[in-house]
Amino acid sequence: MLRAARTGGRTSQVVERPTGRMQDASDEELVALIGGGDRRAYHVLVERHGRRVLGLARRMMRNLAEAEDVSQDAFLRVWQKAGEWQPRGARFTTWLYRVVVNLCLDRKRRPTMAPIEAAGDPADSRPDAEQTLAKSQQDRHVSAALQALPERQRAALVLSYFEGLSNVEAAGALELSVSALESLLVRARRALRQELQSRGVETGAKEEP
């Protein structure tokens, strides 16, 4: 059942659902409820997208602890901005991924962070990070090579390859045109291949000059 709700001076379409039906609500319906301060809807949204947000942040950042910080910031931003969010034809997940990517890029730009290109192999030797990110020597090399990519290239590759976003969604999350995203992906994959070759990882391709 749809009703118009006034939230903070804004009118939005809100779906009234029984507690058990909250799980069936679309992302956009949940966001409208969150805009009105509905914590149950917020918890459903966190449960629904938490793992993907963590996964995206983990591949963008150096370790799981930073990824968790970014994910928390992202969901707090959802809580704060839900009342202002207007779909305008875009999916909520596109906006959410954009928030996560931008938070990751912001953190990478902080002067206290060591430049990732200089990091070489993953510096994080915590068991959880190693167990999840690099189970083998090759995986460690691939992980390091991925981290060595320029930020935007890594973001494009992570969104497209690991998160399985369509080219339109990934372009939306990065605020790029589809053709610009595609160009970024080509460069990312080429750079990753070269990085892996420099680390002695077999990529099945001829050595590039």
Add this chain to the structure above:
Amino acid sequence: MTPKTMTGVMNVTRLTEILAAYGAAPARWPEGERAAAQALFARSLAMGTPAERAMLAEALAEAEALDGALTGLVAPVPDDAMARLTAAVAFPPAQIRQDSRFDLFAMLPMIFKPAAAVGAMMAALGLFVGFTVDPAYSSGDGSDYTVSQNADAGFAAFGQDSGDSAQ
């Protein structure tokens, strides 16, 4: 190799661009081009020129190799990380919500709307009095007070002289 937009005709060059950008799995290819790309791929491998077949085979091998290397990083998010995230955001601080913060611009209508209403009422009352009450006041001796006479009365009430009466 410069990627093109998705509106062009599907050909071997475009197909190699797709492989270079999205990898070897058709599921990751642009939805609008996927069917045409797959059909061309099958046709080119079967009936293409040797040069086309060689170009596609090389592009496919590179894409598959990189996809294979990345596959090892597809690891699920640990359950404890998800649990920590859920716990951390379980009780978002209400004080940082937009509609609970002090927002002067949001308060302006609340301040000015009542003030405007009172002002409008006062103006309406003034107009009503102005149009309905005769300003001329009869003194009973046949003469009317003028405005200056009314002013004199006002000064006298406060024990002052307006100055006109001395003349």
